[in-house]
Structures are given as structure tokens and as C-alpha cells.
Amino acid sequence: MSEACPHSFDEQLLSGHLDHELTQAEEQQVRIHLEDCEVCREQFGQLELMRKASMSTPFATPDDEQWNEQPRTQTSRLFRGTGWILVLAWFTVSLGVAGWTFATEPGHPLIKLLVVSGLAGMGLLFVSVLLDRLRSAKTDRYRRVQK
Amino acid sequence: MAVRQVPPPTDEAEVVSLAQAGDREACEALAVRFRRPAYLLALQLLGNPDDALDVAQDSLMRFFITLGRFDGQRPVLPWLLTIVRNRARDIQRRQKVRRTESLDAVVESPRLTDYRRNPERETYGRELQRKIWQGLSRLDRARREILVLRDFQDLSYAEIAEILDIPVGTVMSRLHRARRGLRSVLEEELGGFHV
Secondary structure (H helix, E strand, C coil): CCCCCCCCCCCHHHHHHHCCCCCHHHHHHHHHHHHHCHHHHHHHHHHHHHHHHHHCCCECCCCHHHHHCCCCCHHHHHHHHHHHHHHHHHHHHHHHHHHHHHHHCCCCHHHHHHHHHHHHHHHHHHHHHHHHHHHHHHHCCCCCCCC | CCCCCCCCCCCHHHHHHHHHCCCHHHHHHHHHHHHHHHHHHHHHHHCCHHHHHHHHHHHHHHHHHCHHHCCCCCCHHHHHHHHHHHHHHHHHHHCCCCCCCCHHHCECCCCHHHHHHCHHHHHHHHHHHHHHHHHHHCCCHHHHHHHHHHHHCCCCHHHHHHHHCCCHHHHHHHHHHHHHHHHHHHHHCCCCCCC
């Protein structure tokens, strides 16, 4: 944890000095203080380094084609969200009904076991592929490159 | 087809004036000139490229809708960034924006020439940029906003005061608190850094 200035210097002036937003008298006050105070000198060095690193971060920006896409409106977001909820509800209910029917209908236990293990295997394979795709999609910086 | 005889305007106030009069080319010129800073502010505030593009597009649209009320003698950027900041706040209130923790997902590819100059320094600089990006997501919204406006957007205290609607005198104290907050996060949670 960084120490506080032992001389009770008004530390916010360090930010003003860094940003060249002080009056001439305040600039002079900070310069004189920095010559004597190692704690503030270190803090100023850290603030300066943080600012330089922030300013030089090379953010990527969208290309012209992306700018020309229509923004998603509130209405389209609402419709999309509602659509997903309905689809998920339909899928869950259908799956439940199918599972219940399969479990209660008479049938040979070995056949039931084969069906259940086959479906479970396929389900696990699907989930594993889905997880890998989701993970790579988050970090793939070339996902918008046209093929 | 009619050929435009008037030379393309270069002065911002002149372009604004033409846009207010309904000149499509002037509107296009304004959009192209200011969409990048609008996107970058939205990205830095929200941390998510998709949401940032939505906010930037929406903000530009609102900017043009309200252009008739805009005083053309004032600079465009603070006005537009105020709209972006307000739109970003709205979207954060309404939905949980998922901030991208990885800086690699939002930066340009590194240039090889940078590494040739001073590889160790470049690598350290990039590592610090990553930590700062992660650190930003751990700050509260008010601190993140003022840090982004000054240290990423390089706006003056007067411009920051206008965007955040606070007195200029408050900017320095609030900014310093935010910087100290980020420094603490870097030191305590992200392995520290050295000068």
C-alpha cells in the first residue's frame, strides 16, 4: 500500500501538475515539493506511468461496413428476448413431456438404457463443442474478418 | 448529375452550420469525423465492443436529431461525448453489460516495429495497459468515467466538467481520487507495478 505524504501536501495538485492544469504559483509549489518529498515523487511517477499507458492503448475500431449496420433498437431487443424465452419454454416443456412419456410407457429396460445413454452421450458432446466455441468466440479478434 | 461547386468545408462550425441546414454531405462528414471518438468512449465506459457500437450509433443518431438546437459556435466533441456518456449510463442501468476483461479482445494487433524499438519496455507497457483495463472494471462508475475522459480521451478539465456537469474546480479532486483508486487496485489486486 502506498504511503501518504509525510508533509501533508495537498496531493490532488499532483494530478493537476500531471495534466498541466495548475496556475503558475501552484506549479512552482508542486515542483519545489517534489524535489524534497520522495513519497510524492514516487506517487507522481506512478500516476504519470498510468496515464502514459492509458493514452497509448491502441483500441481497435469498427470498419465502415459495421458502421453502416443499423443499431439494434429497443423494440428489436424486446422481440428477440421474448422470442428466446418462448423458444426455451417450448423446448423445456417438450423435453419434459417426452421424458415423462418415455419413462412411464412400458418397454424393455435394456432398450430404454440404450436410448438414454445414447442421448446423454450426444448431449455431452454437443455441450463440450458449444463451450469451446463460446470460449474462442470471446477472444477471437479476427471473428469479423470477411472470408 | 449536378456537380458540387462549393469546396468541401474544413472549419467545424461551418460544417455544423451546413448540417443544420440539411446538407447531407456535411452530416456525413460530421458522422465520419466523430464516430471514432464516440465509439472509443462507449467502449472504454462499457468495456464491450458490441454494446459500444450500439451506443455510438445511437448517440450519433441523437446528435443529428438534436442538431437544430445545438449552438454551432461550440465544439461538437464535448456535446457528442455527453450524449455518449448518458446513453452508456442508460444501457448500464437497463441491462447488465458484460465488460470484456481481456484487453486483447478490444485492441489492435501489436505492430512488430514497436517490439524492435525496445522489446522489454514495450512488453512491460502492454502488460500495464492490460492491468489498467482490468483495474477499470473494478472501479465504480463515477471513477471510471472521469479516468476514461482524462487519461484515455485526453480531454481538458473544462471539457470534462461540461460532460459530467460538475464545476471545473471539482474535476481535479475527483480525478485524483479516481487515479488513487486505480493505483490501489493495481497494487493490491493486480500484482502492482513499478516506475
